């Protein structure tokens with residue numbers, strides 16, 4: 001396993017991070033025993049970074065992760081979030097954030113997390129996030145309940161503004177750097193410099209770059225889904241596993257300390273570990289880029305300020 005430092009935190013994250021959204025059943029019904037096995041297998045293979053949220057499966061992901069990490073807590077860098085509690089349920093107030101961390105710590109069976117994130121801040125009022133939420137998270141840090149704080153969300157301009165004004169330790173971006181899209185590098189990376197750590201999530205574009213395709217709720221426009229399906233097909237024809245290639249593409253991006261991929265089964269962990277030694281064929285990559293070019297950097301609206309995305 002390769003490890004990279006997250007900004008100025010001094011934390012060494014495994015380049016492949018374990019995204020625990022699927023543990024809440026976000027993608028499909030999962031087998032909890034198998035999921036616990038996948039967590040142990042990941043740790044055995046050097047994956048030390050685990051990301052969850054009270055939002056994933058309305059607390060189920062945190063509960064399952066907490067159970068599976070029992071006795072293993074000190075081996076991992078643990079991240080959870082606050083402010084998002086359901087599809088349309090958000091509360092970024094200081095009072096809610098302060099209760100939220102205690103609830104998460106109970107479910108995760110620990111007295112502190114390493115990273116604490118204001119989750120999907122584009123659904124909140126950015127002034128509140130900067131002037132109320134982040135200061136409340138700093139007080140939580142001072143109380144020893146988290147080591148570092150950050151924000152996450154989809155629209156890069158919102159994240160960039162939060163990074164510029166919010167004095168954050170790190171930022172988590174998703175679906176903005178993978179085979180389908182790379183605008184993270186243009187919009188967000190320049191403002192993070194080296195001081196604010198960068199975590200990249202959703203290397204498979206939330207399940208799109210897999211043989212089974214995106215989940216029904218996937219918000220991407222149809223032409224993006226169609227292009228991804230053509231990429232999957234091309235890789236199948238060439239005998240290349242699209243998930244391995246897609247993850248490797250993200251690992252090759254040197255500015256992200258870790259790439260979070262959603263997993264819930266041992267076979268997925270084993271498959272994703274193959275990305276560590278995988279070399280991308282430049283000719284195949286050029287063909288993929290040709291397929292993706294018509295939908296290049298196309299995202300979708302998210303949050304309360306619809307002009308973004």
Ligand code: NAD
Nearest residue numbers: 019020021027152174201202203204205206207260261262
């Ligand atoms: P992803 O791109 O990692 O895709 C996950 C999907 O791919 C799941 O269905 C998973 O079962 C499947 N998959 C993974 N490896 C596979 C393999 N080898 N073969 C076949 N299928 C495979 O999307 P994601 O899970 O949404 O993102 C990764 C993680 O990043 C999340 O779990 C979460 O922890 C984090 N994240 C955070 C935010 C946020 O903070 N707003 C948003 C998105 C993701």
